[in-house]
Amino acid sequence: MDQSMFLIFFTAAMVNNFILTKFLGLCPFFGVSKQKEAALGMSFAVLFVMLMTVLITWPLFKLLIVLDLQYLKTLSFILVIASMVQLAEKAIKKLSPVLYDQLGIFLPLITTNCAVLGVAFLATQPDVSFSYGNAVVFAAGSAVGWGFVLILFAFIRERLSLYKIPRAFEGLPIAFITAGLMAIGFMGFIGMFK
């Protein structure tokens, strides 16, 4: 049981990384990665939202199956995600107003982050059929992987801003190229487990 939980965690975090392999949640990836502190704060916010979301949506989906209302999946998931983001916003505003200002518009944008909806869908996929515990571990792994790549990227981007880059590539273009190179790097994780 423990070994498979570690497997799920590591696979979700590194092998099937949400940003570099699945290309989900790219909006805040490029938007918040200009500063390390903001990136760290964002990672924690997304971790919180992903965990809370899966904690609620996994039993919710089971309920929907019982009531034969699977078509309500997307609608109810979004409702849950929006509420969790509201909660995260309130908590961050109370605990760290500086981080709240730094994240700015990207905090409420977590609601529309495809990575969060993605993790909710993937955790409730019928063909994989995670148990409750495994689903939560999957969400935690995905969030940690997402955050890890975001923070890594923030480090690189801060360094990149100090160098002389051709004018046409300054800003987003060089960021995209860097992300692409990182994705190729992460491909090395494929085939780690049989």
Add this chain to the structure above:
Amino acid sequence: MTAMILAVTNITMIFVYALIVMGVLGLLLGLFLVIAEKFLAVKVDPRYEKIMDVLPQVNCGACGYSGCAGYADAMVTGLDADFSKCAPGGPDILDDLDAIIHDFEIKQDDFSDEKDKNTYKSESIRKKVKSFKNKMQDKSKVKYATLKCNGGIRAKDRLVYRGVETCESAHVLYGGQKGCVFGCVGFGDCEKACPFDAIKVSNEDGLPKVDKALCTGCGICVDTCPKDILELMPATTAVVIACSNTEIGGHVKKNCDVACIACKRCVKACPENAIEIINNLAVIDYSKCTGCGECVKVCPTKAIMVAYESANIPSETVSNAFSI
């Protein structure tokens, strides 16, 4: 449970169940958030919202803070007692800001001493508001964006420019399509940047014209211009050297008829010795300038323009020269 599933063949029942599920879910989540609010409420000074309503929300940075929110924050926390820093807001918002910060009601209409006594709680507040109003009526504090170039169509092109039609792009390409690389290229980056629509590039001479009624002196156009030829000048300015070219006179004349050729006639004509030639360009020392207009009269290329405060300049000189 299974009995319930078998019963859901009726389409009405499907709707009803859907409504119930979504309704209950929404209710539970809402309740959860309400409870969370009790623990996570943040106390916000109510004056902050009121001030944000008063401020023009242009976020130009003229006040020196990072956007209107920064200025509002500084005023509410008491870090800044100067309400007159907002250039776009101007004198109109001074009374409102003062009323909000010091928490009293403000009555409409002008200030007359009788009304003052009823409106304000203390002598010191009355005095402070009066002094702020006077400060903004002080013309030297009111600034307009001024273009230090009179070329436009008068300046000759040295090449045909085919490219992105913005001043920044033209400037990047060896300084632009004009023979004079210091002058205005006329593609209107300043016009696009102005949040108050106070600058429009004129069709007559290809130069941006600033509307004094709309210009608030926020300085965004000054930062936008890639040639750095827009400058904020106070409303007390009488004359302006409308040229930024530092090349020698002979070379300058080939490209533009209204450029400064550094002939030094203005230097000799000025009774206050307020003009100097620095790097082949006339420069006026405004601390000495009295606005007499002698320099405007003698300039052979009409490079010196009449500015805002032209009361002391003889009308004949004004009609023979260019005006802003």
